[in-house]
Amino acid sequence: DGGITQSPKYLFRKEGQNVTLSCEQNLNHDAMYWYRQDPGQGLRLIYYSQIVNDFQKGDIAEGYSVSREKKESFPLTVTSAQKNPTAFYLCASTEGNSPLHFGNGTRLTVT
Amino acid sequence: AQTVTQSQPEMSVQEAETVTLSCTYDTSENNYYLFWYKQPPSRQMILVIRQEAYKQQNATENRFSVNFQKAAKSFSLKISDSQLGDTAMYFCAFSLTPAEYGNKLVFGAGTILRVKS
Numbered sequence: 001d002g003g004i005t006q007s008p009k010y011l012f013r014k015e016g017q018n019v020t021l022s023c024e025q026n027l028n029h030d031a032m033y034w035y036r037q038d039p040g041q042g043l044r045l046i047y048y049s050q051i052v053n054d055f056q057k058g059d060i061a062e063g064y065s066v067s068r069e070k071k072e073s074f075p076l077t078v079t080s081a082q083k084n085p086t087a088f089y090l091c092a093s094t095e096g097n098s099p100l101h102f103g104n105g106t107r108l109t110v111t
Numbered sequence: 112a113q114t115v116t117q118s119q120p121e122m123s124v125q126e127a128e129t130v131t132l133s134c135t136y137d138t139s140e141n142n143y144y145l146f147w148y149k150q151p152p153s154r155q156m157i158l159v160i161r162q163e164a165y166k167q168q169n170a171t172e173n174r175f176s177v178n179f180q181k182a183a184k185s186f187s188l189k190i191s192d193s194q195l196g197d198t199a200m201y202f203c204a205f206s207l208t209p210a211e212y213g214n215k216l217v218f219g220a221g222t223i224l225r226v227k228s
Contacts, residue, residue, distance in 0.1 A: 031214055040120075042202055042218035058215070090156060094214050099146065102156035 002027045006091050012084075021076045021106045023088045023091035030095055032074035035087035036060060037088040037105075046089075049074055079110065085110045113138045115205050117219035122221045124193045125227055132222050134203030136208075141165075144206045145186045146216070147180065151199040159201070162186065193226045200224075 004025045013019045025032065031050045035043040045058030049068040063082025074093075078085045088107050092100040097111055114137045124130035136145070148158040162170045162179050171179050174194075178187045190197055204220040 033215070035216075035218075040220055042115075042117075042220045043216070044218070045215055048215060088154065092156075097144075097214070099144075099158050099161055100156075100214065100216060105154050 004091055004093055005099060006089075006103035006106050009030055009099070009104065009106060011106055013108070015110055015111050016080045017110075018080060019078050019085075019108065019110075021078065021091075021108065023074045023076065023103060025091075025093045025101075025103075026073075027093055027101060028071070028095070029093035030071070031093060032068070033092040033100065034058075034064075034066065034074070034076045034096075035090045035092065037090060043090060046076065080100055080109075113140075113205050113207070113217045115217050115219035117187045117203055117222050119222045120220070121223045123223070123225040123227055124144070124190075126193055126195060128193055129189060130193055130224065132190075132201050132203075134186045134188070134219055136184050136186065136203070136205050138184070138205065138207075145177075146204040146206070147175070147177070147186075147188045147215065148202045148204060148218075149197075149199045150202065150221075151168055151196075156202075180197050189190070190224075194228060195212075195226050198224060209211045 007022045033048040034046040049055035049064045065077045089107045091103040094100045116135045141157045143164045145162045149157045151158045160172045174191045176189045202221045204216045
C-alpha cells in the first residue's frame with residue numbers, strides 16, 4: 001500500500017543536540033511538507049519542497065533544515081538553534097491539486 | 112497573508128445528534144480550496160471534506176457537509192447523526208490554487224469535538 005512513513009514515532013534528545021526526523025513516501029508525489037503541531041496552535045508550516053533538490057522556507061523555518069536529494073525522502077533536522085523543539089511533527093505529500101496526504105507523525109521531546 | 116480562525120476551542124454533542132463547527136478565513140484571493148481535517152487520538156490527519164471556492168454548491172461526504180459562504184468568508188462543518196468515532200480534533204484549513212502556489216495549507220487552531228453516549 002502507498003503511504004508516508006515517519007520514523008520514529010517517539011524521539012527523545014538532550015538539549016543542544018541536533019536530531020533528524022525521517023519522512024519517506026512511496027506515492028510518487030512531487031511535493032512534500034513538514035508541519036509542526038503545538039497544543040492550541042494548529043499546524044504550522046516549517047519547510048516544503050515541490051521538486052527534488054529544491055525547497056522553500058515555511059512560516060517557522062528558523063532552527064530547522066531540510067534536504068530533498070530523492071523524490072521519496074524529505075528529512076527534517078531540528079538543530080540546537082531551535083529554541084523550543086519539543087512538539088509533534090507531521091510530514092505530508094501531494095501531487096497537483098490533490099489534497100495533502102499525511103504521515104502518522106513523530107513526537108519529539110527535548111530535555 | 113491568509114488566516115484561518117476557529118472560534119470554538121471545544122464542543123460536545125450527544126450521539127446521533129447534529130453539530131456544526133465554525134470556521135472563518137481571510138484572503139484577498141478569489142481562487143482557493145478549503146478543507147476540514149479530522150485528527151483522532153491516534154493523531155493521524157484525515158481529510159474529511161474539501162470545497163473549491165469557485166463551486167457554489169456545498170460539498171458533502173456522507174454525514175459531513177459544509178456551509179460555504181464565500182462573501183462572508185465562512186466555512187462551517189455540519190456533522191449529522193454524530194457517532195462516537197467522530198470524537199477528534201477538527202481543523203479547518205485553506206490553500207491557494209493552482210498547485211504552483213505550493214499547495215501550502217494554512218490551518219486554524221482546531222476544535223476538539225467530544226461525542227457523548
